[in-house]
Amino acid sequence: MKLTAQEVEYVAHLARLEITPQEKEKFTAQLNDILLYIDKLNELDTKGVEPMSHAIGVTNAFREDKVAASIGTETTLANAPDARGEFFRVPKVIE
Amino acid sequence: MEFEAIIGLEVHAQLLTDTKIFCGCSSxxxxxxxxxxxxxxxxxPGVLPVLNKKVVEYAVKMALATNCTINxxxxxxxxxxxxxxxxxxxxxSQYVYPLAEHGYVELEVNGGKKKIGITRIHxxxxxxxxxxxxxxxxxxxxxxxxxxxLIEIVSEPDIRSAEEAANYLKSLHEVLVYLEICDGNMEEGSFRCDANVSIRPKGQKEFGTRAELKNMNSFRNVQRALEYEIKRQQYIVENGGTVVQETRLWDDAQGATHSMRGKEEAHDYRYFPDPDLVPVIVDTAWIDRIRADMPELPQDKRERFIRYYQIPAYDAGVLTADKALAQYYEEVVAICAQPKQAANWLMGDVMKFLNEDRRTIRECPIIAASLAEMINLVEAGTISGKMAKDIVEEMYRSGKGPKEVIAEKGMVQITDRDTLIHTASVTVDEHPQQAADYRAGKEKLFGFFVGQIMKKTQGKANPQLVNEILKEILDKKND
Structure with missing residues (x-):
């Protein structure tokens, strides 16, 4: 086993997902299959190879510091489940 | 038991770009x-962030200014x-591969210098x-x-007191503003600071458990919050307790830090490389171009002022605290060539007026050339130092040049010998008792006569000349 049911529960919590005990069992098995499959990569000898974060060799993709039009408050709030005036409205959260 | 504080600071500085970091919206x-x-x-969903090139350039500037190695x-x-x-x-954000690392800033500590390490800038x-x-x-x-x-500037845990923390912050703030990459406005949140603080018995190598302090929006509050927190931790340890690792909020009104309850669970941010953004390569050619574009930094300017203008370290510190003020000063000196006089006028009268009106040097009604001209007029003896004070005030109120003010007020100094001899003689004759007392040895009365002459001439008499003439008259009649 690469991954325990507790770890699945923890990851689900971090992603704010509610899962049933049946789902937990199912996902644990599925995720283990995926991780075991990915494990095949460990058969390769990567000694002396720098970790890479991208598959393409592109670097330094920049934009100039020029202001482009924003979409406006109305459009910004158009999809909001809840809004008031010019603001999004959310349940109170204080860290 | 004697304790020492271990403090590390995390500073967030908003960069003065026109647009946001990954899109063209105004910032x-x-x-x-x-x-x-x-x-x-x-x-x-489905959008693609593209990095603002200026953000990299500004961040590199700060990295160079704080002696960092740019990765x-x-x-x-x-x-x-x-x-x-x-x-x-x-x-x-940046995590494993930040823009720059291993830098430092130098602080003036009791006449010496102390390096505060910078872990990283990202x-x-x-x-x-x-x-x-x-x-x-x-x-x-x-x-x-x-x-x-934003750039985040993380210091090493090299800071040992609340005061040192405030000095470190001021130093970073000054550099950011000098570089013109951050407006440094703490109230609006463009310059923010979190602090990690722990205490340990002096001589112990291991760090104690640290608390993270947040919500300090001025230099003064950072210092107050740290002072409070150091005392709080000492109290706990001295009473046999243990410091808990937690985040605490500074409450300005109460002058205390409070635990942010309900945030006990450890964060797990699961950092991973952002697949939407490609790596940034900053080569030496680019660094050289950015370096060539950097202004003189505050500390270098301070040292140059002391060396070149031969002014005291204190004056150099005040004059270079604001880049615009330093520039104004240099313009004045370039015209009048009197560095110490220029420093005195600027730091004294001019700054007093500006502070009273909550103005910066940029809003000063007296242009540098006018102040220089005024200093030259004092040096030439056209006006006395005392007259100059009134003239400077009038220049500040009206925005007029010194000659114009002098002409309007008829304030030209009386340097004509014969005129002053006449005034002095009349003055002495008017006060025979005092003259006799002076001649009998009450030398303090000399000042009385000077005062009378100044009153008669509305302060326009050249003081040196008055002294000279008065002495002649009083001593002569003594024979």
Missing amino acids: KFGAAPNSHTCPVCLGM PTCEFARKNYFYPDLPKGYQI MEEDAGKLLHDEYNPVSYVDLNRTGVP
Whole structure:
């Protein structure tokens, strides 16, 4: 086993997902299959190879510091489940 | 038992770019809520962030100014957490491969110098702003600030007192403002600071458990919060308790730090490289171009002022604290060639007026050339130092040049010998008793006569000449 049911529960919590005990069992098995499959990569000898974060060799993709039009408050709030005036409205959260 | 404090600071500085870090929305402060927003900074699905080149250049400037090593390659990473001010569910930051590392700033400590190490400087995006409803359990979200470019400057735990922490912050602040990459406004949040602080018995090598302090929005509050927190931790340890690792908020009104309860669970940000953003390579050619574009830094300027203008370190410190003030000073000296006089007038009268009116040197009604001209007039003896004080005030109030003020007020100094001999003689004759007393040895009365002459001439008499003539007259009649 690469991954325990507790770890699945923890990851689900971090992603704010509610899962049933049946789902937990199912996902644990599925995720283990995926991780075991990915494990095949460990058969390769990567000694002396720098970790890479991208598959393409592109670097330094920049934009100039020029202001482009924003979409406006109305459009910004158009999809909001809840809004008031010019603001999004959310349940109170204080860290 | 004697304790020492171990302090490390994390500074977030908003960069003065026109646009946000990954999209073309304006990053200007104070716009109508949610008006500086677009699909990229709102975190809509399928959008692609593109890095603002100026952000890299500004960050490199700060890295160079703080003696950091700039990594040849750096990468952006996603810091994952849920909070209403973060629409994407992650903040784009840098983690394993930051822009720059291993720097330091030098602080003046008791006449000597102390290096405060800088662990790293990295680029990231700011989050939005939450306004909490006072009466209802809701918060309002403004996403204008979401995506405004930040650099985070992390210090080594090299700071040993609250005062040192404030000095370190002031030094960073000064450099950022000098570089013109951050406006440094602490109230508006463009320069923010969190502190990690712990204590340990003096001589112990291991660090104690640290608390993280937040919500300090001025230099003074940073110092006060740290002083409070150091005392709090000492009290706990001295009474046999243990310091808990936690985040604490500074309460300005109460002058105390409070635990942020309910945040006990450890964060797990699950950083990973952001696949939407390609690595950034800053090569030496680019660094050289940025370096060539950098202004003289505050500390270098301070040292140059002391060396070149031969003014005291204190004066150099005051004059270079603000780049515009330093520039004004240099313009004055370039014309009048009297560095110490220029420093005195600027730091004395001119700054007093500016402070009274809450103005900066940029808003000073007296232009540098006028102040220089006035200093030259004093040096030439056209006006006395005392007259000059009135003239400077009038110049400040009216914005007029010194000659104009002098002409209007008829304030030219009397340097004509014969005129002054006449005035002095009359004055002495008018006060025979005092003259006799002076001649009998009450030398203090000399000042009385000077005062009378100044009164008669409305302060316009040249003081040196008055002294000279008065002495002649009083001593002569003594024979």
